[in-house]
Amino acid sequence: MTLTIVLIALVAAWLFAFMAAPLWLWTLGAAALIAAFGAVGALGATALIVVGVIFVVVAALLNIVPLRRAVLTKPAFAIFKKVLPEMSSTEREVLESGDVWWEAEMFRGRPDWEKLLSFKYTKLSKEEQSFLDNECDELCKLCDDWKIEFEDKDLPQAAWNYIREKKFFSMLIKKEYGGLGFSANAQSAVVTKLATKSITLAVTVMVPNSLGPGELLMHYGTDEQKKHWLPGLVDGSEIPCFGLTGPEVGSDATAMPDLGDVCEGEIDGKKTVGIRLTFSKRYITLAPVATVIGLAFKLRDPDGFLGDKNKVDYGITCVLLPASTPGVHIGRRHYPGAAFMNGTIHGRDVFVPLDAIIGGPQMAGKGWRMLSECLSAGRGISLPALSVAAGQLGYRMTGVYARFRRQFKVSVGKFEGVQEATGRIAGHAYTLEAMRVLTASAVDHCAPSVTTAIAKYHMTELMRKIIMDGMDVLGGKGIQQGPRNFMATGYKATPVAITVEGANILTRNLMIYGQGAIRCHQYVFPEMEAARENDLIKFDKLVFGHIGFAVNRAVRAFTLALTGSKLARAPVDGEFADYFRKLERMSSALAFTSDLTMGTVGGKLKFMERMSARLGDVLSQLYIASAVLKFYLEGSKSDAERAHARWALDTCLYEIGHAFDGYIRNFPVAWARVLLRIVVLPFGNSFKPVSDRRNARVADLILEQSDVRERLSWLIFKNGGEHDPIGRMEHAWTISLKCEAAYVKYFKLANHGQLAGDTVAERLADAVQRNLMTRDEAEQAKAYDDARYDVILTDDFSKEYLAGHFAAEKLSEIEEAGQLARVA
Structure with missing residues (x-):
């Protein structure tokens, strides 16, 4: 009987922990256990009294809240406040910027799948769709990427004029101020489409619609500032840039040496209180052509003009000033991987009025929070859009090339070695579009800071992988630059996306988990706030909730691991149900691992960058897998779609398992390392890379017409004609079908040696003459062969042209040269 009671108690305790039973139920369970032991004689009278007294004392301490606070929580609270790591005002502003969204569900161990499935993608309005189909196409037609990148190092004047005329610079500015007022999803789609034509074009358009004066004015500007600046930003008479980074400062913007002192000076002959600025900025996009400059600097007020005589250092502040302001010098151009305008701005003893501060003098010192909040949204739109453009181009164009290009008498797309690369291109392209539409739609609903950091890092990294795989498949077609090459500019410009808006190394190693662990955790940030506010009542409630949370997630993670995730919930039936269950298991494992980590290494984790990065990878892949599941369920659910989704999900799970395995192996606390292994991966890492068979399936699909091919390339600009690098590939594809x-x-x-002749034309003529092919078949075969040759052809140039004498050769002559050299 005693053994039976013990077994029942263990099962009950396990169920209580797994179901997150409240404290009162645990108390009743413990009382019932003691009574049962007494009833069967397992405890004698004396023992029963002793155990009963201990139980009553413990139960009282835990359940009588005022007593618990006084005896247990108050000492713990004092210790917690002492060991709580120092948090700078800058760190706090970053943590508090933006919102938490779906990533919080994945972090907390029991995601509410209905929240994901019921979430509505932002649909493009009729106006937005029309702009995408018409204005974007017309702008793309005005641009020749080869001339932009190699000859002119700039957009054609007609493109600049059209950008201004059609308000491409004011997509985020609300209609009430004359802007287009587009959704984040629409802005993302526009930038993606433009990037498939020209990265320089896309960057030129996206920067004013991302971090910059327009967005800062919309969120924080005074009515007077909006009235003064927005009309010019809308009609394009004002071109904005924003000066943040400089020679001494990159990702650590708080290290900027640029200073502004509040003092008295003269403007237009009148004495006034303003700010005297000294600054040096570089890597500033649109700086060479900017007419209005947003500027971040450290503000000081030594004479108390702002009203607080005891405060000198105000911190990072943002101002808006005309580029023509005396003392401002627009420097020379940089030349990054593409020809978009990027350069330097300098200023010494530049005096501006106090009302140049964005938001007015009351926003002095609040610039870093403003920038953090705007960056959190911008990361979810602009750079992810560039990444999707690379994914869509990689999918569609590499598929065309791999179908046409033959080696050893076989299409290269059928070689297993090539399929390793094309399979990855297909799977990553599917992942990118799934992330784009979910993340951009999220930005339309809130400002999800962690989600957008995940999107920026992982989407730009997937872009890098797709372009590298694409270059491997294209070979000479990819490396020989010229009017026919659709991938070389993206290859050169990839480091730009990896570097800007927070370098990817920093984003992965410090931001994603560092911010996610605090903001997304159900208890950590509120506990820190309770300590900062010295609120014992709030802390007591939180800390005991946290204990129950940690026990529940540990038991859930272990139970789901033991049962192969069978006890986890899935909101759908069928083969994709198992993916939901596995993600819930790993979500519980992340929650448990986070609590154990914070309980053992605490604040030291922020200096353990590789460890933090691995947990960030887990959180990221949980979000990415969620995006893929949502995208699949919103799609056609065809066989082709299923193959792509399963490739992407298998990859996510493998990356999660890989990250957990590396984290556990390198965890610095021995006993915790053993516990982590038992709870998280009791049978080892069972998640394997995508199988050869599944990879070959999507690699085959990239060569075929399918609903997924159209869904994953719908934003490509395809109407450039047969002389456009993409248009000629589209023309070839149409002929191939x-x-x-x-x-x-x-x-x-x-x-098989059945035809006579040395050239295709001679052999086709022989086939028709001998009735082996009809004349119509011969004409079709010739059309295909002409398209095939055009697809694989690369450009060559005269030495005069390459030396910069562009009048020496017309682009039409460059294009014809390869055809004239044909001998087969």
Whole structure:
């Protein structure tokens, strides 16, 4: 009987922990256990009294809240406040900026899947769709990427004029101020489409619609500032830039040496209180053509003009000033991986009025919070859009090339080695579009800071992988630059996206988990706030809730691991239900691991960057997998879609398992390392990379017409005509769908030695004469072969042209040269 009671008690305790039973239920359970032991004689009278007294004391301490606070919580609170790591005002502003969203559900161990499934993607309005189909297409037609990048190092004047005329610079400015007032999803789609034509074009448009004067004015500007600046930003008569980074400061913006002192000076001959600025900024996009400059600097008020005689250092502040302000010098251009305008700004003894502070003098010292909040949204739109453009181009164009290009008489896309790369391109492209539409839609609902950091880092890294794989597949087609090359500019410009708006190394190692662990955790940040506010009542409630949370997530993680996630919840039936269950298991594991980590290494974790990065990888892949599941369920659910989604989800789970395995192996506390292994990966890492079979399936699909191909390339600018690098590939694809069967027939005859002649034309003529092919089939085969040759052809140039004498050769002559050299 005693053994039976013990077993029942263990099962009950396990269920209580797994179901997150409240404290009162645990108390009743403990009382019932003691009574049961007494009833069967397992405890004698004396023992029963002793155990009963201990139980009553402990139960009273835990359940009588005022007593618990006085005896247990108050000493713990004092210790907690002593060991709580120092948090600078800058760190606090970063933590408090933006909102938490779906990533918090994945962090807390029991995601509410209904919240994800019921979330509505932002649909493009008729106006937005029309702009995407018409104005964007017209702007793309005005641009020749080769001339922009190699010859002019700038957009054509017609493109600049059209950008201004059609308000491309004011997509985020509300309609009430004359702007387009587009949704984040629409802005993302526009930038993606433009980037498929020209990265320089896309960057030029996206920067004023991301971190910059327009966004800062919309969020924080005074009515007078909006009235003064927004009309010019809307009609394009004002071109903005924002000076944040400089020679001494990159990702650590708080280290900027740029200073501004509040003092008296003269403006237009009148004595006034203002700010005297000295600054040096570089890497500033649009600086060479800017007419209005947003500027971040450290503000000081030594004479108390701002009203507080005891405060000198105000911290980072943002002002808006005309580029023509005396003392401001627009410096020379940088030349990053693409030809977009980027350069330097300098200023010495530049005097501006106090009302130049964005938001007015009351916003003095609040610049870092302003920038953090705007960055959190911008990260979810602009750079992810560039990444999706690379993914969509990589998917569609590499598929065309791999289908047409033959080596050893076989399409290269059918070689298993090549399929390793094309399979990754397909899977990553699917992942990118899934992340784009979910993240941009989230930005339309809130300002999700951790989500957008995840999007910026992982989407730009996927862009890098896709372009590298694409270059491997294209070979000489990719490395020979010229009017035909659709990937070289992206290859050169990839480091730009990796570097800006928070370098990827910093974002992965410090930001994603460092911010996520505090903001997304149900208890950590509120506990820190309770300590800062010295609120014992609030802390008591939080800390005991946290204990119950930690026990629940530990038991859930271990139970789900033991049962292969079978006890986890899934909101759908069928083969994708298992993915939901596995993600819930790993979500519980992340919650448990986070609590154990914070309980053992505490604040030291922020200096253990590789460890923090691995937990950030887990959180990120949970979000990415959620985006893929949502995207699949919103799609056609066709066989092709299923194959892509499963590739992406298998990759996410593998990356989660890999990150957890590395984290546990390197955890610095031995006993905790053992516990982590038992709870999180009791049978080892069972998540494997995508199988060869599944990879080959999506690699085959990239060569075929399918609903997924269209869904993953819908934003590509395809209307450039047969002389456009993408247009010529589109033309070839259209021909292949109509004519490939005839060409394959010819190809087999030719390779079996059944046709006479040295050229395709001679062999086709022989096939028709001998009735091996009809004349219509021969014409189709020739059309296919012409398209095939055009697809694989690369450009060559005269030495005069390459030396910079661009009048020496017309682009039409460059294009014709390869065709004239054909001998086959």
